[in-house]
Amino acid sequence: MKKRLLLVCCILLSLTGFAQDQYELNSGWLCKPRSQVSAGGQALSSTSYPLNDWKKARVPGTVLTTMLENGDIPDPFYGMNNKRIPDIYDVGREYYTYWFVKDFIEKPSGKQVWLKFRGINYSCDIFLNGKQVNSSPYQGMFMRKEFNITALLSKTGRNRLAVIVHPPDPVGNPNGGQGGDGTIAKNVGTQYTAGWDWIRPIRDRNTGIWDKVYITRTQDVHLTDPHVVTLVNGNTATVKVSADLQNTSSRSINGILSYTIAGRKVSKEVLLASNQSTELKLPDLLLKDPKLWWPAGYGDQSLYPLKVSFSHQGVSDSQTIKVGIRQIDTKWNATTNSREVYVNGKKIFIKGGNWIISDAMLRFSNARYDAEVRYHRDMNLNLIRVWGGALVERPEFYQACDKYGMLVFQDLWMSGDCNGRWDDPKKLESKEQRRKYPDDHQLWLASAADMIKMVRNHPSLAIWCGGNEITPPDDILKPLRDTILPALDGTRWFVDFSNSLEMSKNEKGINGDGPYGIQPLATFWDKRDYPFNSEVGSVGTGDMESLRRFIPEANLVVPQRKPDSVWDYHHYIAYDRFVDAYGKSADLADFTKKAQLVNYDQYRGLMEGYSSHMWDWYTGVIIWKTQNPWTALRGQMYDYYLDPNACLFGLRSGSEPLHVMYNAGNGAVMLVNNGFSAKQGLNLVVKSFDMQGKSTTLLEQACDVAETSHATITNIKQKVAELSAKKGSFLSLQLLDGKKKLLSHNFYWLPDEQGMYTGLNELPESRLSIKAKKIKSGQIRVTFTNPSGAAVSFFNRVSLLNGKTLQRILPVFYQDNYFSVEPGTTKIITIDYNPKVGEPMPNIRSEDHRGRVQTVIVTQ
Structure with a gap:
């Protein structure tokens, strides 16, 4: 029977041919520091060489990820552990120079066999079965290489691969500057590894076989x-x-x-x-x-x-x-003085997030990429900018962006901080000298060409950018712009740097970015900013459960203007009076709960303010930043462990494609429509609630809004001020279609006449009831009912818990969160997650602003 099956397969192959086939060398690697190895590559790549005392290695990965998995270092993302790990600048490059060895089976078969590397950092020599594979230097973090190893394969089929990987040179002094002393940028690689204002130094500078390794068979x-x-x-x-x-x-x-x-x-x-x-x-x-x-x-x-x-x-x-069949175009908008993006001939208002890298130690996975990009889609964003101090993102990232509809603004490897835009006393060399970085311009250009080839087929890729806040040197910029991109791509907008005048100009004829700190909400509405702002951001501290994952118990204290050492090490941004407006925090749990109110308001207000001036002030805005590749305490919609905070849901609300909103500056009720068709015959209902749940109808009105535009409906500032004066108030805005179907619901909490929110502390105890039912595997429907006569059930944080441990399941995708339920209404949300085999039915936990916690079991 087996012979007959084999014969059938052979006949099919002869009739249909066969495709290129490959497999990944992603397990079974061993490693050892070069300082502990006396043999050379010829000996090490012989299958007879003993490897008894070698340690397991992570490939793809870095030396640091391997050391962590072997228990040789503490988790650098926890507390101050990173300070306990030797930095390569202090101990020298030899400390992190490693041999990586892999045995694999591949018999000569008449096919051509190729060894493919998708990325090493920073240089290496490769040996197979006693022979050196690379005849010329292999260096540069962003170079794919493939080698025809057909003639080097062992006749027995038992093969050994040995690779020695050398760190970048120079490694840079991590002296606290952006990119340390800047010399890390002499290499063609990631610049953040010497430290930035959102991360501490990566001690091995990401040395290793950091991306995939394949064996491929062809004809x-x-x-x-x-x-x-x-x-x-x-x-x-x-x-x-x-x-x-x-x-x-x-x-x-x-x-x-x-x-x-x-x-x-x-x-x-x-x-x-x-x-x-x-x-x-x-x-x-x-x-x-x-x-x-x-x-x-x-x-x-x-x-x-x-x-x-x-x-x-x-x-x-x-x-x-x-x-993906699509076409990207851009045009200059003379009204805003900025570039606007068109997809398939339709104008798109850019609502984006800045992305650094999925994991600072390069521990990439398809599942993590998918979850992070989905979070961006769920925030109603349509673009991710990949920041220039990191890398051209991996194909798996782009696959997720293709899937979820995220346009990508891809920077190449330049940053104004390291590459000489400003004078900086922490840099080793002058800005004029740093403008010449990297040392090898031809390697930079070859790397750019290779990365363009790697990702150019993805429909999500929309914009190429020469660098973050600075252009590449002329002898890089000109061939990149005039020769390489036209020859290898030529279909996308290329902008020379992220603050380019080709992107936008303000009323003074300049371009820039920021601000980066917390802002009064009216600022987003009233103050005109850069017309296509590539970076504007705010705070991002998570809740108590998030902080416990990486801050030691002794340091779980309410942060002050001069924060605790651990908070400072993780780059905390102060909330100051914005949290104080909710009253003095009793403890850290109380502080983080109030911080979520600020988080939600900041990012909802940011996107609403920009959207309110769509096409007259702005053509796009990109938030700095939406994610962190380590345990930082700033600029994130979810933490490193993929636990969302209120930033995500505030931004989700403010970025709704069809959205009703209240102008925090002038008190106008407005509509925003990002869609390609006008919305007519809409019904707008606006109500105010006091702290006891008493409602006042402020507006019931029919309204329309044109396609891809905004519209001002009316002004209710005076009415709202009167109702809020003593203790603050709640403001509910509902947009319904002609059949009373809810299209958009926005719920604000407003301060008293002193700018304080202390009235929230007088909310009566919640009477909210919760039911949760499994819809299908990995999806749960949760129903929240607030009875008539009750007060508003305010700012409910919902969590999906493991049914046994009662710990949060991560990641989880909530249709909504940090929401309020008005008296006499029901709210239904769906929750998506990836259940594990044998995992018990999860629980739902909800906690409101007053601290009432309810936990319910999900029913079948």
Whole structure:
């Protein structure tokens, strides 16, 4: 039976050919510091060399992640532990120079076998079965490399790979400056590793085989880096495809290069000379009525599988990629004095978040990427900017952005702090000297070209940027802009740096970013900022449960203007009078609860203020920042452990595609419509509630709003001021369609005439009831009912708990959170999560502002 099955498989292969196949070398690695190894690469890569005392290594990963997993260092993200880990600047590069060894099985089979590295940091030498693999230097953090190892494979199939990885040079002095003394930027790599104002130094500077390693099998013709371009014109799309082909044989080969998409096939006969490498373009394809890819909030994220193949004598090498049919364009808006972005011919108001990196120690995973990008989608954002002091994000990040509809603004590796925009006494060299960084400009350009090829097919990629707050040097900028990008991509907006005048100009003709601290809410509405602001942000401290994950018990104290040492080490930003407006904090739990009120208000107000001036003051805004790759205490919508705080839900509210809102500056009730169609026949209901739950109807009115615009409906400032004067008040705004379906609900809490919120402390005890039911695996529906005659059930924080440990399950995706339920109403939310096999049914816990905690069991 087995022989017959094998025969059938062989016949099928002979008829259909076979695709390029590969597997990842992601387990079974061992490592040892070079200082403890006397043998060289030839000996170490022999399977006879003993590895009995070598330690397990994490690949992909870094030396530091390996040391942590082996228990050699404490968790650097907890407390002050990072200070207990030797810094490479003090102990020298040799301390973090490591050998990595991997045994694997691969028998010679007549196929071409390739060893592929997707990233090492910073330089390495590679050995296989006693032979050196790389004949020229392999260096630079952002260079993919592949080696044909067919002739080096062992006839027995037992192979050993040995790689020595050297740290960056120089490593930089982590002296507290942005990027330390700046010299880390002499390399082509991440700059944050020497420390920034949101992170402490990464002690090994991310040394290691930090990205994926593959073994790939192909035929004599090797197909690489297919390139797909889509152009959209009304209800048709043009698809353009090219691919790189390499003939590894000593004979010429003729064959068919083809691609297939949406059931259509395009082919071309080609002849490849012996040992020839070339890029070949295929004929264009016109698709009618294609399913388009849209940013989140504007339409579906349709993706087509596109298969590119080279066939010769019935055998093929192929790659299949997912393609989103879409076109990115930009135009200058003369009213705002800024660039505006178009997708498929439609104008998009950019609501973005700044992203550093998923994990500062490069512990990447598909699941984490998916969760983080989903959080951004759930905040009703449509763009993520990848900051220039980090990296060109991995394909797995882009896959998540393709899936969730997040446009990507991708910086390349420059930052004004390290690369010489300003004089800085903490930098080793002058700003003029730092403008020449990195040391190897050709390596920078080669790395940029390679990373462009790696991610250019993703529909989410929308904008290339030369650097963060500074342009690259001219001999980098000009070839990048004028030669490399037009040749390798050419379909996206390229902006020379993140504060470029090509992005926006304020009324004084300058561009910039910020502010970065906490702001009075009216500022977001009343003060005109940069028209396309690449960085504006605020606070981000989590709740008590979040803080306990990384702050020792002794340091869990209410932060002061001069904070506790641990709070300071994790870069706390003070809340000052904004928390004090809720009354003096009794303890840290009370402080963090009040901080969530500030968090919610800050980010809702920020996005509402910018949206209220859409297309007349602004074409876009990007929040600094929406996530942290370590346990920082600033600028985050969720903590490092993926636990959301109130920032996320305030931003989610303020960024609603169709949104009703109250202008904190002039007291106007406004509508914002980000959609492509006008909204007519809407009903607006505005009510005020006092602390006892008594309601006053302020407005019931029919209203309309045009497509991608905002509209002012009326002004209720005086009425609200009168109702709020003594103890503050609640303000409920509801937008309904003609059938009374709720389209948008916004709920504000307003201070008294002294600017204080102490009336919240007089709220009666909540009478909210909660029921939770499992809808399907991984999804729960929770119903919250507040009876008539009760007070407002204010600011309920809902958590999904493990049914046994009663600890929060992370990550979890809440349809809404930190919400209030008005008297005589019911609120229903859904909760999504990934249940583990054998895990008990979870519980739901809810805590309101007054501290009433309810825990209910989820029913089947």
